[in-house]
Amino acid sequence: MSDAAFLSLEKLTLAYGDTIAVKDLDLSIRKGELVAFLGPSGCGKTTTMRSIAGLLTPASGRISLDGTDITRVSANRRSVGLVFQSYALFPHLSVFENVAFGLRLKKLPASEIETRVTAGLKSVGLSKFATRKPAELSGGQQQRVALARSMVMEPKVLLLDEPLSNLDARLRLEMRTELQRVQKETGVTMIFVTHDQGEALSLADRIVVMLNGAIEQIGTPEDIYNRPVSRFVADFVGFENIFAAEGGKLKAANGPIALSESLPPDTAGLAWRPRMVTLGSGPFQGTVRGASFSGSTREYLLDTPLGAIKAEEDAGLAAHQPGTELTFDLPVAKAARLERFG
Amino acid sequence: MTPRVFSPLVLLLVIAFLIGPFFIIVAASLSGGETLAFPPQGFSLKWVAKVFTVxxxxxxxxxxxxxxxxxxxxxxxxxxxxxxxxxxxxxxxxxxxxxxxxxxxxxxxxxxxxxxxxxxxxxxxxxxxxxxxxxxxxxxxxxxxxxxxxxxxxxxxxxxxxxxxxxxxxxxxxxxxxxxxxxxxxxxxxxxxxxxxxxxxxxxxxxxxxxxxxxxxxxxxxxxxxxxxxxxxxxxxxxxxxxxxxxxxxxxxxxxxxx
Amino acid sequence: MFQNRAEALALALPAAVFAAIVFLAPVVILLAEGFRSADSWSLVAYVDFFTDPLNRTVFLRTFRLGLMVTAVSAVIGYAAAFAIVNLSPRNKGQMIGLVVLPLMISSVARTYAWIVILGRTGIVNQALQLIGLSDEPIRFLFTETAVFIGLLQLFLPLMILSLISALENMPKDAIPAARVLGANWFQVFWKVILPLTKEGLVIGGTLVFTGSLTAYITPAILGGSKVLMLETLLYQRVTVASDFVSASVIAFILIVMSFAANLLLKRLATARNKR
The missing domain is CATH 1.10.3720.10 (MetI-like)
Known part of the structure; x- marks a missing residue:
């Protein structure tokens, strides 16, 4: 596996009519990588995926795959597979014929089609269902047919639109394992789109967080989870206490507040998860406004001069009653340091 | 009169009004007479046959x-x-x-x-x-x-x-x-x-x-x-x-x- | 949604161009003719048309028959639709089938049946003479009554079907709730059923009204030249007198009425979707 870009997007701008959905996007993906496009709806992740598939022609910019410029190559000649969120199986064809559809268009010999479809169905565990119609299958089975249908084409890139969102919890785990297996066995480059940070964190090698048609952050799941670089990413991955910083001080509701440690001057903000907040000691004072018990932990909402603070403690520790005055600390060492606060 | 008794009667009359004429047409066309009449005068298929000869x-x-x-x-x-x-x-x-x-x-x-x-x-x-x-x-x-x-x-x-x-x-x-x-x-x-x-x-x-x-x-x-x-x-x-x-x-x- | 505009136009234009040339353009020219007089635009044709007492009679009769057929079909329609929705699902399906059935039969055939029924030697006259209510045949054919009956039979199914769907969309508990609160059946209809099925009534009413207004066959067969309605008058003006100006005026009146009714229908349909 080389480090060179296998799929690259350069200065990609995508638009629906006059509405610009994605602007000047640059991204390169290595061969065999499993990448997640993560973001809220309307952030441009699906649009970007559709342009890679060729279902949307870019307003400007360049897409290249495996050393070839495919920007103007039509969708049916790109060697890009797509598993639709709704699976998009052909209702009038049997499972077998659904999987064979693309192979038949390639005019492969019947025996080879037979072999490849049978192998494809076997690999997703649906050999028994070859003669059924899609409507006779469960959602999870339909999705595996869609996966097999794309994979028998041996695409260079496999795109998946919200692959786990229509499944219940048990099937979700199954599908996650399935996708990882397929990726390991075939080494196909995979990109999936999701709005669920949990999915992205658990499945991807690398996550591309998008917002308003631009990339907010690219990184490994650990990077994204522990070191968000912007307020949006921090918020999206579960940081609840997020503050802007200026001149080395925190900007709170009623003026700047000095911290125990000095900050690098280019820090735009700091963010803490509730469990990073130390209760019972520290320079700050707050009043417990509310408390909730969630089994292993207790979560508190504090009224403080900094604004509302969410903190979390082990349920094993003694509970703080609402109304109690508490001291607390926001340890700079634990905080995520934000480069952008927009 | 409550609707329970009233309803089926109304329905019967309405359906008779809507469908009845169709049956009358069918009956009249099976008449043996020379003019359009109901009840039909005798039974014959001659008018049905005539349709195909016009x-x-x-x-x-x-x-x-x-x-x-x-x-x-x-x-x-x-x-x-x-x-x-x-x-x-x-x-x-x-x-x-x-x-x-x-x-x-x-x-x-x-x-x-x-x-x-x-x-x-x-x-x-x-x-x-x-x-x-x-x-x-x-x-x-x-x-x-x-x-x-x-x-x-x-x-x-x-x-x-x-x-x-x-x-x-x-x-x-x-x-x-x-x-x-x-x-x-x-x-x-x-x-x-x-x-x-x-x-x-x-x-x-x-x-x-x-x-x-x-x-x-x-x-x-x-x-x-x-x-x-x-x-x-x-x-x-x-x-x-x-x-x-x-x-x-x-x-x-x-x-x-x-x- | 696909983006390619040229492709979209190539697919849609043949049908649109066809309808524009074969249908829209000729109809617009025909309508324009009624507003022309000696190379300028004018309403002379309309003034002339309504000055003629026969035309006025026909216009008013058409309007009157339309309203009467609509009103009577609404009354009968409610009774029939109410009876049908209260049947078991199986019987309901069969009854709806019987209501739809006449719609599939040619209106010539359906109207023709009334000649057999209402004619001089028809069933009605035979019955009247048999029970001694009348000594000689009463003339029913070529009267407004005959046209009314024919139109009612033709369009009643549309009203019943509209009301059935309105009644089925009504909350199931509305009627029992009103009964429990002490309303009698008259109050239940007036205060509960009518307000909740108003839209179905308007949709059915519009269909029946425009249908009656623009009917040709029924007034032609059952009314003849004695009971002209707007469409039969139009036909007569053209074939007997080659009077295309009157034809244009009548066409305009019919189209305006149809459009007004349709607009109302569309307005109501969107109002319902919004809710």
């Missing part, structure tokens, strides 16, 4: 069949692509296009026939058969667009994208993936168009010429001359034909889903 009925039946089949086929040839464009594309002036193709359903047929006669047939020297064909096509077009559109709107459009990504062309995707799935909608549109065209009178009123007139028009003029039960017999036969077609369509297609 030359003008045979001719106008052929004309009506041609219009119903040809006109509906033409309306589908125009209407299927239009419905597809309306349901799958962001069409400039989409609403205008939809209104134009749906208008013939709102404008009374007699006006369409007269306008066509006066401003197309006469000035351009079209023959009556062609004019009838155009008029019946225009008349069926709104039904074709409506039924096919409903069928297309029930079909997800991402299956076409899936077909394209598997190597199909756009046109190929339409014929391989869309057509097989809207086939019963198209058949339903055809049947609805056929029945509408076949039973249509006003649009053809002004569009009749020597030897060319539709069956209902022919029946109207036959009634003005003769008062024998053959028109009743013909009416009964046509009614059975329509009912039969619709019954089969409902049975095998679930016709009422589309109409």
């Amino acid at each position: 030359e003008s009925f045979r001719e106008s039946f052929a004309v009506s069949m041609f219009l119903a089949i040809g006109g509906t086929a033409m309306a589908l040839v125009l209407g299927i692509p239009a419905s597809y464009a309306l349901s799958r594309y962001k069409l400039p002036f989409g609403e205008t296009v939809r209104t134009i193709v749906s208008l013939p359903i709102i404008v009374p047929g007699i006006i369409v026939g007269l306008a066509l006669l006066r401003y197309i047939v006469v000035p351009f020297g079209f023959n009556i058969t062609l004019a009838l064909f155009l008029a019946h096509t225009a008349l069926v077009l709104p039904y074709a667009v409506r039924v096919v559109s409903a069928s297309l709107n029930n079909l997800r459009s991402d299956i076409e994208e899936a077909a394209v990504l598997l190597g199909s062309s756009r046109a190929g995707a339409f014929f391989r993936v869309v057509m097989p799935n809207i086939r019963s909608g198209i058949l339903a549109a055809f049947i609805l168009g056929f029945v509408t065209s076949f039973n249509q009178v006003p649009v053809s009123l002004f569009l009749s010429g020597p030897g060319v007139r539709t069956l209902p028009i022919d029946m109207l003029s036959y009634m003005e001359i003769t008062y024998d039960p053959s028109v009743a017999a013909l009416s009964a036969l046509l009614a059975f034909m329509s009912i039969g077609i619709v019954f089969l369509a409902e049975r095998f297609l679930g016709f009422s889903r589309y109409v």
